[in-house]
Amino acid sequence: MKLRRDPNLSDPDALYAALMEAHRGLDEAASRRLDAKLVLLLANHIGDEAVLKEALDLARGTVPGQDAAPATD
Amino acid sequence: MSAWVPPRYAHHVPPRPGGVEQARVAIVGGGLVGLTAALDLARRGIASVLLDEDDTLSTGSRAICFSQRTLEIMGRLGIGQRFLDKGITWNRGRVFFRDREAYSFDLLPESGHEYPAFVNLQQYYAEQWLIEACEASGLVDLRWGSRVTGVVPRADGAALEVETRSGPYRLDAEWVLACDGVHSKVRRALDLPFTGQVFDDRFLIADVRMQADFPSERWFWFDPPFHPGQSVLLHKQPDDLWRIDFQLGRDADPEAEREPERVRARVAAMLGEGVAFDLDWVSVYTFRCRRLERFRHGRVLFLGDAAHQVSPFGARGGNGGVQDADNLCWKLAIVLQGEAPERLLDSYDAERIPAADENIRHSSRATDFITPKGSACRAYRDAVLELARDLPLARPFVNSGRLSQPAVLRDSPLNGPDEAPRAAPPGTACPDAPILRDGQPDWLLRQFGQGFLLLAREAHPVKMEGLRTVELRDSPRPGALHDHSGLAAARLGLAPGECALVRPDQHIAARFATTAPDPILAALRRARSL
Numbered sequence: 001m002k003l004r005r006d007p008n009l010s011d012p013d014a015l016y017a018a019l020m021e022a023h024r025g026l027d028e029a030a031s032r033r034l035d036a037k038l039v040l041l042l043a044n045h046i047g048d049e050a051v052l053k054e055a056l057d058l059a060r061g062t063v064p065g066q067d068a069a070p071a072t073d
Numbered sequence: 074m075s076a077w078v079p080p081r082y083a084h085h086v087p088p089r090p091g092g093v094e095q096a097r098v099a100i101v102g103g104g105l106v107g108l109t110a111a112l113d114l115a116r117r118g119i120a121s122v123l124l125d126e127d128d129t130l131s132t133g134s135r136a137i138c139f140s141q142r143t144l145e146i147m148g149r150l151g152i153g154q155r156f157l158d159k160g161i162t163w164n165r166g167r168v169f170f171r172d173r174e175a176y177s178f179d180l181l182p183e184s185g186h187e188y189p190a191f192v193n194l195q196q197y198y199a200e201q202w203l204i205e206a207c208e209a210s211g212l213v214d215l216r217w218g219s220r221v222t223g224v225v226p227r228a229d230g231a232a233l234e235v236e237t238r239s240g241p242y243r244l245d246a247e248w249v250l251a252c253d254g255v256h257s258k259v260r261r262a263l264d265l266p267f268t269g270q271v272f273d274d275r276f277l278i279a280d281v282r283m284q285a286d287f288p289s290e291r292w293f294w295f296d297p298p299f300h301p302g303q304s305v306l307l308h309k310q311p312d313d314l315w316r317i318d319f320q321l322g323r324d325a326d327p328e329a330e331r332e333p334e335r336v337r338a339r340v341a342a343m344l345g346e347g348v349a350f351d352l353d354w355v356s357v358y359t360f361r362c363r364r365l366e367r368f369r370h371g372r373v374l375f376l377g378d379a380a381h382q383v384s385p386f387g388a389r390g391g392n393g394g395v396q397d398a399d400n401l402c403w404k405l406a407i408v409l410q411g412e413a414p415e416r417l418l419d420s421y422d423a424e425r426i427p428a429a430d431e432n433i434r435h436s437s438r439a440t441d442f443i444t445p446k447g448s449a450c451r452a453y454r455d456a457v458l459e460l461a462r463d464l465p466l467a468r469p470f471v472n473s474g475r476l477s478q479p480a481v482l483r484d485s486p487l488n489g490p491d492e493a494p495r496a497a498p499p500g501t502a503c504p505d506a507p508i509l510r511d512g513q514p515d516w517l518l519r520q521f522g523q524g525f526l527l528l529a530r531e532a533h534p535v536k537m538e539g540l541r542t543v544e545l546r547d548s549p550r551p552g553a554l555h556d557h558s559g560l561a562a563a564r565l566g567l568a569p570g571e572c573a574l575v576r577p578d579q580h581i582a583a584r585f586a587t588t589a590p591d592p593i594l595a596a597l598r599r600a601r602s603l
Contacts, residue, residue: 032452037460040453044466 003054079130079197084218090240096122099233099246101221101259105196106377106394107252108203112150113402115210116523119409123213126220130197133354134280136391137193137308137316142479142502143395144188145518152202160192161309166291168473170458172298176468180476185560186505187516193310224262230372249373257379269363270437274444275321277357279336282314283350293473295458299342304443314353327357360384362433369422381429383436386474393432397425403577417602420487428480435475442472489583489596495566503579506561508554517561524577530562531569534588540597576600
């Protein structure tokens, strides 16, 4: 595992608020575009395929290395 | 300029209708790929019978983008210069998003190649030149108006039932090359599954004849004002002909979209009012990405669209098929000449299936980018395009088609050692480079001929049987190629004293740190499956 799983932000509340603020007033499509841009910008910054794959699996709720399956709540 | 009129070829008249004839090699399908295979075999001294149900060239411009590797193959076959003389040379692609340019790319940023990244040319010209060269070779029996209606495979070949205007006959062939396209009759006769991904979007091709001053570049629009919500691709062809490819979406009515008035309105919206043009060819199509599980079925081998189908984005259909012929024909020739065992032909599967998969992967990914399905796909696509305008980091994501590159046969069973890994590993199509021969400017690939070759730098290898040697020298020397720019050595990754074994299809088979003959001869045997 290469993806950090311990808290790493000094002010998580501020980041969360900034994300909410960024989406304010956007319709559904614009919101999706904003998130997509964020993902692409951050993925390029990270630049490590293994970390990105791990994050993708985690977000999908799948165990790394296994076939993707929908997350259950 | 008046429209080009295709030639008509005389229908074949079988000498004995209802009888049986023999052929060593039968090629089914006289399109780009079948004709390339026939000429390639002829260049190696192998005669073939080519059967085509039609009596003319392909209708419409069809495959128009001939890649550098295809041009090098045509160069080896002796007709490369015709592509350069007639075709539209281009190296640059430009991508637009809505009303602005998002970015542009240069496909051949380095000079020192005989052929450019691409030449645009109507497919029928390529076919015509191939036919002329096949006829001149005296080794290709071109039989037009000859429809294959049945194929019965046997251990020692296949029996083809052929229908002509003058009656049917049977052709017993030792080898059959099925080059009969996406709707391959040979594939159907053998009942082979042809499976893969179906794409729902419809596209419209309009070949437009007009005087226009667009540059010789590939222009691709995402969501342009003149065709909102869809994509458009523009290519320049010879004879003042322009290829315009409009994405129509999933719900388009193909019959209505073919109506000339409707097409004219779409073109006029793109070009603006007052631009005069004629419609030369119109086609509405959908496409799939799929392939046969195997391309070799005993003595029947499948090439081109008969074996695999891709979307048009990336120019991987025709170019992929020409590379199939390039890969197969030298192998078949040396098997027929008794210089290699039949199992050498299994390497056609081992080498061209990964190449087809690479083409399918690229073309599927491009199609997914160009025709996003669902709101998430659309969001990512538009996010990439919006970012690409200002941020170079986003540009590599933009996928309007990853344009055809020669496959690197990395895992080929024919590859030998790489004793000095640098550039161009075994399995790579040998890069071209400028050289001087007897003081005259020439090209490296032009020196290769049709057989196996040892390319040595600053070394004088001993004579080895079945192997021609070409010496690359850093300074002029009689009988050697002068690598005056150093590009040949750099592109091949050869240090002084090193050498590379090159296959008859100009692919590097192995690289050696010295010219000691034993490892070279071992690699030469391996490359022939001996």
